Structure formats: structure tokens, C-alpha cells
Ligand SMILES: [Zn+2]
């Protein structure tokens with residue numbers, strides 16, 4: 034250790050100083066981190082129990098290098114996030130492992146919201162995602178959070194042919210068929226509600 038740091042804040046595993054680039058950073062992702070990242074998603078909040086006790090989490094292995102302006106980050110975020118099945122509300126463990134490739138841009142080159150200026154930013158052909166940074170320190174936390182959010186599909190299923198809950202009695206039809214009548218086909222239900230002029 035050389036000069037004493039100005040601040041006593043402990044170094045965050047998510048933060049990488051531009052002066053340390055190029056660098057490879059391995060970050061352990063805890064269940065609590067995942068729980069915070071996906072909090073508020075309806076099919077996450079529908080899960081029973083304490084989210085922090087799930088065996089969610091993972092590991093981010095990211096390589097960072099800077100050019101004169103930007104910081105390019107690539108690697109993988111692997112791990113698991115649990116959500117509720119869109120039909121039966123049972124737990125569904127989703128695996129992460131897609132490659133990540135993003136570019137961090139300093140404030141003056143962050144594109145405005147209009148698409149025209151996005152095209153002005155010179156990005157590699159696979160750099161679809163951009164994040165801001167202050168020019169000195171890259172914060173990997175929002176990038177890693179987003180990977181867990183992106184892993185949750187609009188309608189996750191515990192299995193393709195999940196039978197779901199009975200809309201009338203609420204029984205989980207994966208475990209046992211219930212005795213309710215088969216619901217009327219919604220197309221005919223609409224017709225039944227139709228008042229024909231007499
Ligand atoms: Zn299900």
C-alpha cells in the first residue's frame with residue numbers, strides 16, 4: 034500500500050478504477066443481491082417464503098479494458114434466480130450464463146434519449162448496451178443486477194406443460210385433477226354474454 038486513500042470507504046467488489054485497467058474482476062453474487070435486483074417483479078413477489086434463503090446467486094467474471102474514452106466490459110454472469118411459475122406459482126429456478134458485452138461511456142458521450150445520437154457513438158458491433166460512468170471508476174453493480182432481471186422471462190413456467198391452478202377452486206392441477214367443471218371456452222363465453230336484440 035502506498036499513499037493513504039482519501040476516503041475510508043472500503044473498496045467495493047463492483048467498482049473498478051480506470052487507472053487499474055485492463056483488469057479482470059470476479060465478483061461473487063449473493064442471494065441477497067439477487068433478491069434485491071429482482072424485487073418488484075410480479076412473479077418474484079409471488080414466491081412464498083424468505084427470498085434470501087433461496088440458493089440464488091452466482092459469479093460474474095468480467096474483463097475490462099479502456100480505450101481513450103470508453104471502458105469495454107465483456108465476460109459472463111452465471112448463476113441462478115428463482116421466480117414463481119406463471120401458471121401454478123411454484124418455484125422456477127432460472128439459470129444465467131449468457132455472455133455479456135457492454136460499453137461504459139463517460140458523461141459527455143452518453144447518448145441522449147433519441148436514437149439519432151445513439152448512432153453517433155462509436156460502438157463495436159456487439160456492444161449493444163451502454164452504461165454511464167464518471168470517467169474514473171466503473172461500477173459493475175447495475176450491469177450485474179440487470180443480468181438477473183433479464184434472465185426472468187415475461188411468463189416463466191416450471192415446465193412447458195404445467196397444468197396450472199384451477200381458476201375456480203385454486204387447486205394445483207399438476208398434483209391432482211379437481212372436480213370443477215371444465216371452464217367454458219372464452220370465445221363462447223363472450224358470445225353467451227352477448228345480448229341479442231329480440
Ligand atoms: Zn407451473
Ligand SMILES: [Zn+2]
Nearest residue numbers: 199202211213
Ligand atoms: Zn377446480
